[in-house]
Amino acid sequence: MSDTDIPRAHRHRSARGDSSRRDRERTRDRERDRERTRDRDRERERDGDGQRDRSRKHESRTRRGVSSADEGRADRRSRSQSQSQRRERERAGGHEERERERAERQQRRERERERERQRERERQRHPGPERIRPSKQKKSRVVSGAAMEEGRTRGWGFRFGHARDDSYDSLRKEDLYSQPEKKKKTKMSKRKKWIIGGICALVLLIIIIVAAVVGSKKKSGGSSDSPSSSASNSDVPTKWISTYLDPSTWASTEDFNTTFTDEMVGGLPIMGLYSDWDDSAQANDNVPPLNQAWGDYTKKPARGVNLGGWLSIEPFITPSLFNYPLSAGIVDEWTLCAHLGAKAAETIENHYNTFVDESTFKDIADAGLDHVRIPFSYWAVKVYDGDQYIYRTSWRYLLRGIEWARKYGLRVNLDLHGLPGSQNGWNHSGRQGQINWLNGTNGDLNAQRSLDIHNSLSQFFSQKRYQNIITHYGLANEPKMTYLDHDKVINWTETAFKLVRKNGYKGLVIFGDGFMGLNNWQGLMQGYDGLVLDVHQYVIFNVNQIDFTHQKKVQYACAGWTEQAEQSQDTKTGYGPTQFAEWSQADTDCAQYVTNVGQGSRWEGTLTGNASTAVLSPGCPTKNSQCSCAQANADPSKWSAEYKKFLSMFAEAQMYSFEKGLGWWYWTWKTESSPQWSYQAGMQAGVLPKKAYDRDFNCDVEVPDFSKEGLPEYY
Numbered sequence: 001m002s003d004t005d006i007p008r009a010h011r012h013r014s015a016r017g018d019s020s021r022r023d024r025e026r027t028r029d030r031e032r033d034r035e036r037t038r039d040r041d042r043e044r045e046r047d048g049d050g051q052r053d054r055s056r057k058h059e060s061r062t063r064r065g066v067s068s069a070d071e072g073r074a075d076r077r078s079r080s081q082s083q084s085q086r087r088e089r090e091r092a093g094g095h096e097e098r099e100r101e102r103a104e105r106q107q108r109r110e111r112e113r114e115r116e117r118q119r120e121r122e123r124q125r126h127p128g129p130e131r132i133r134p135s136k137q138k139k140s141r142v143v144s145g146a147a148m149e150e151g152r153t154r155g156w157g158f159r160f161g162h163a164r165d166d167s168y169d170s171l172r173k174e175d176l177y178s179q180p181e182k183k184k185k186t187k188m189s190k191r192k193k194w195i196i197g198g199i200c201a202l203v204l205l206i207i208i209i210v211a212a213v214v215g216s217k218k219k220s221g222g223s224s225d226s227p228s229s230s231a232s233n234s235d236v237p238t239k240w241i242s243t244y245l246d247p248s249t250w251a252s253t254e255d256f257n258t259t260f261t262d263e264m265v266g267g268l269p270i271m272g273l274y275s276d277w278d279d280s281a282q283a284n285d286n287v288p289p290l291n292q293a294w295g296d297y298t299k300k301p302a303r304g305v306n307l308g309g310w311l312s313i314e315p316f317i318t319p320s321l322f323n324y325p326l327s328a329g330i331v332d333e334w335t336l337c338a339h340l341g342a343k344a345a346e347t348i349e350n351h352y353n354t355f356v357d358e359s360t361f362k363d364i365a366d367a368g369l370d371h372v373r374i375p376f377s378y379w380a381v382k383v384y385d386g387d388q389y390i391y392r393t394s395w396r397y398l399l400r401g402i403e404w405a406r407k408y409g410l411r412v413n414l415d416l417h418g419l420p421g422s423q424n425g426w427n428h429s430g431r432q433g434q435i436n437w438l439n440g441t442n443g444d445l446n447a448q449r450s451l452d453i454h455n456s457l458s459q460f461f462s463q464k465r466y467q468n469i470i471t472h473y474g475l476a477n478e479p480k481m482t483y484l485d486h487d488k489v490i491n492w493t494e495t496a497f498k499l500v501r502k503n504g505y506k507g508l509v510i511f512g513d514g515f516m517g518l519n520n521w522q523g524l525m526q527g528y529d530g531l532v533l534d535v536h537q538y539v540i541f542n543v544n545q546i547d548f549t550h551q552k553k554v555q556y557a558c559a560g561w562t563e564q565a566e567q568s569q570d571t572k573t574g575y576g577p578t579q580f581a582e583w584s585q586a587d588t589d590c591a592q593y594v595t596n597v598g599q600g601s602r603w604e605g606t607l608t609g610n611a612s613t614a615v616l617s618p619g620c621p622t623k624n625s626q627c628s629c630a631q632a633n634a635d636p637s638k639w640s641a642e643y644k645k646f647l648s649m650f651a652e653a654q655m656y657s658f659e660k661g662l663g664w665w666y667w668t669w670k671t672e673s674s675p676q677w678s679y680q681a682g683m684q685a686g687v688l689p690k691k692a693y694d695r696d697f698n699c700d701v702e703v704p705d706f707s708k709e710g711l712p713e714y715y
């Protein structure tokens with residue numbers, strides 16, 4: 001039947017059906033086109049961030065029916081192509097083709113889902129690559145070793161989530177996620193190696209940094225410790241942080257115990273001490289080890305040396321600390337601390353920490369000496385309102401010094417060198433000028449304060465750890481009894497002795513002769529077991545002795561001082577037990593500051609001061625303009641052979657004399673620039689014996705006339 005044979009109405013229904021069928025097919029074609037478009041968009045999304053954005057925008061416009069000139073043309077081309085394909089499929093069997101395409105679409109979706117699941121699994125195992133940010137975002141850095149931080153390791157930033165390295169721009173995401181399985185495993189293995197390598201590098205860097213810090217602390221004196229391991233205040237209670245008990249504030253912790261403790265004995269801290277000690281050391285073969293009793297000092301006299309100028313600062317021993325214009329008025333430790341102000345603690349502790357160290361005690365023992373006298377002042381224990389001194393820093397160094405002495409078998413003579421108010425008004429008492437100890441408005445107050453100091457000290461040094469090593473305990477260095485009330489001094493001394501004994505100290509207790517003259521002590525304070533008179537012998541602080549010739553000075557030591565020692569030892573003619581804790585081989589008062597800062601000398605006749613102490617005419621034996629300090633203050637290398645012979649004989653004559661008592665302590669071990677006052681410098685110059693117990697001169701031969709041997713008396 002031809003079309004013309006079909007009724008008109010039927011032809012309209014048929015046309016409408018064909019149109020409807022074509023509309024449905026066009027709709028399906030558009031759906032397939034949209035599906036293909038989505039597939040292409042997904043592929044383009046993996047090609048780059050920008051393409052993904054454009055694909056999303058195009059898909060969104062497609063869903064909303066958004067049209068533009070470009071989109072219209074693309075849509076017409078797509079519809080034309082779809083219609084051509086549809087006609088071909090219809091001729092080949094459209095239904096089967098559509099089913100096949102539907103199956104392919106389903107398979108593609110399944111593959112895409114599988115790829116998404118695979119990517120999720122990869123993100124779980126290796127989260128780094130998934131954190132890759134779009135290149136337009138701000139770059140970030142994550143420290144992971146020096147090379148990585150400086151960007152010198154190519155590609156690490158990309159792999160570890162840093163900003164992506166430009167050298168990896170060509171690395172597409174498909175290369176990471178769309179490779180065959182074998183290649184993906186290879187890539188992941190390399191990625192693991194990068195991660196492991198980075199971790200190892202970081203650990204190595206940490207180890208190097210820690211080692212460097214520990215090493216630097218050891219170099220700085222820390223015992224790993226110190227002080228110097230270096231001490232930390234992490235275990236210090238809040239109330240003690242940044243105080244004298246806080247080990248992190250100590251200039252040095254070498255040989256100190258830096259475990260925090262606020263334990264006190266007699267109100268004094270045991271800071272820095274270890275719980276154990278060893279008293280088996282022996283100073284030399286001529287004396288017993290510490291753990292054996294010394295015995296009778298009249299039969300085995302002490303041979304020792306002072307550590308003057310260390311914990312009680314003295315200008316002539318360390319003149320560098322007093323290198324100021326005279327107008328500044330810095331003449332003693334009080335004025336020095338006041339001038340330094342906030343810097344005083346650091347300056348003073350640096351002096352404590354450097355002027356004396358462990359080698360000092362070793363050298364003392366090597367010199368054949370067996371005792372060491374350690375002067376210290378009351379501010380090691382306590383300070384009072386208005387005091388300028390540094391509180392308790394010297395206490396810590398005193399405790400360490402005693403332990404160093406123990407290590408080398410040296411017995412210790414404790415010497416309280418400066419008392420509250422000053423017991424003599426001299427610079428080595430801490431404050432030059434007035435004597436306010438047992439004298440003046442606060443005399444009684446300072447007397448009691450001094451007893452309080454000894455109450456603490458004697459309790460502390462009565463501990464078992466000190467019973468073998470603290471053999472001598474000094475009450476007051478050089479009280480100026482030519483000025484003070486004798487009775488007050490004697491009453492105070494007896495009270496202090498009883499207090500020390502009550503607190504358990506069993507060694508020798510020492511009190512100064514006060515410059516009264518040894519014969520004037522006969523009958524005074526006798527009957528106290530272990531109370532010893534201390535005498536300091538010099539020829540240079542008296543105008544009637546400094547003018548002795550070289551020969552007469554040696555003769556005076558051999559005869560005069562020997563006689564005094566023997567008379568003082570006898571209770572019928574003197575006090576009784578007598579020791580000689582200060583002397584030197586200096587035959588002039590030329591050393592800088594030895595007569596006070598800014599004052600001259602008796603030797604040259606330039607000593608200023610008040611009317612009673614000034615000496616303004618030459619005092620050397622020639623008593624004329626020839627008297628000069630130039631030779632006395634010269635370097636030992638410039639001393640003549642005759643002068644060295646005199647100095648050696650003068651020193652050994654004194655050793656001989658003072659061993660008629662309970663022994664001697666040379667003043668002092670070390671000075672900065674006064675070799676005639678330094679045992680260390682004297683040994684180096686050859687004017688002191690290499691061993692204190694092995695001497696050449698014992699006052700048993702005639703003393704020569706040195707002037708006839710070519711030694712001028714003004715020298």
